[in-house]
Amino acid sequence: MNRDIKQTLAVWQGGLQFEARANSNIPVRIDGDSKNGVGPMEMILMGLAGCTGGDVIEILRKKRQTVSQFEVRVTGHRAEEHPRKYTDIEVVYTITGQNVDPAAVERAIELSENKYCSVSATLKGVATITSRYEIRETEPEVVLA
Numbered sequence: 001m002n003r004d005i006k007q008t009l010a011v012w013q014g015g016l017q018f019e020a021r022a023n024s025n026i027p028v029r030i031d032g033d034s035k036n037g038v039g040p041m042e043m044i045l046m047g048l049a050g051c052t053g054g055d056v057i058e059i060l061r062k063k064r065q066t067v068s069q070f071e072v073r074v075t076g077h078r079a080e081e082h083p084r085k086y087t088d089i090e091v092v093y094t095i096t097g098q099n100v101d102p103a104a105v106e107r108a109i110e111l112s113e114n115k116y117c118s119v120s121a122t123l124k125g126v127a128t129i130t131s132r133y134e135i136r137e138t139e140p141e142v143v144l145a
Contacts, residue, residue, distance in 0.1 A: 041086070044123070045074040048091065051119040055112035056093060056105075063104045068138055069096035076127070086127040093133040100135050109133060 010018040016032030029037030038046065053072040060067055070093070077088040095105055109131055113120050123129060 041076070041078070041084075044086070044119075045076050045089070048089065048117070048119045048123065049074045051117045052091060052109075052112045053093075055116045056108045059108035059111055060095070060100075060104060063101070063108070065095075065097060065100050065104050067095055067097040067100065069136075070094070086123065089123065089127045089129045091129065091131040093131065094136065095133065096136040096138055098138055098140060100137075102135060105133050105135060 006023055008020055008022045010020040010030065013019055013029075017037055018030045020028045020030050028043075030040055030043065031037030032040065034042065049072040053070065056072075057067065057070050060070075073092045073094070075090045075092075076086045078084045079087050093105070093109060113129070113131065120129060
């Protein structure tokens with residue numbers, strides 16, 4: 001199958017719940033009430049976090065940055081009126097490591113947002129996306145002889 005073609009099948013499980021599978025064939029429970037599964041709008045934010053997060057950590061590794069922990073928090077604000085689409089999305093990257101170069105982080109985020117992350121590119125025409133980052137320094141390991 002062409003990897004540029006994505007397909008999802010969602011099978012109704014009752015109520016507003018579906019079991020969905022995409023090309024990976026990994027089941028995901030989607031629940032329109034967000035009680036017994038991930039809500040559809042939550043999945044969009046999760047997709048953005050995973051997409052940009054994967055880009056940023058890969059770029060930081062290529063730049064030989066010592067990252068021990070990495071988190072991407074995405075917050076979406078929705079319109080009051082239906083269809084209640086996202087209007088504003090904030091992405092916060094928290095990078096923990098030793099001597100992480102802020103310029104490397106800024107460049108990695110910029111490349112993800114403007115070149116690599118297809119989810120970000122898809123959402124840009126719909127919502128205003130802003131981002132910021134925080135670097136947390138870890139202490140070097142002390143080796144006792």
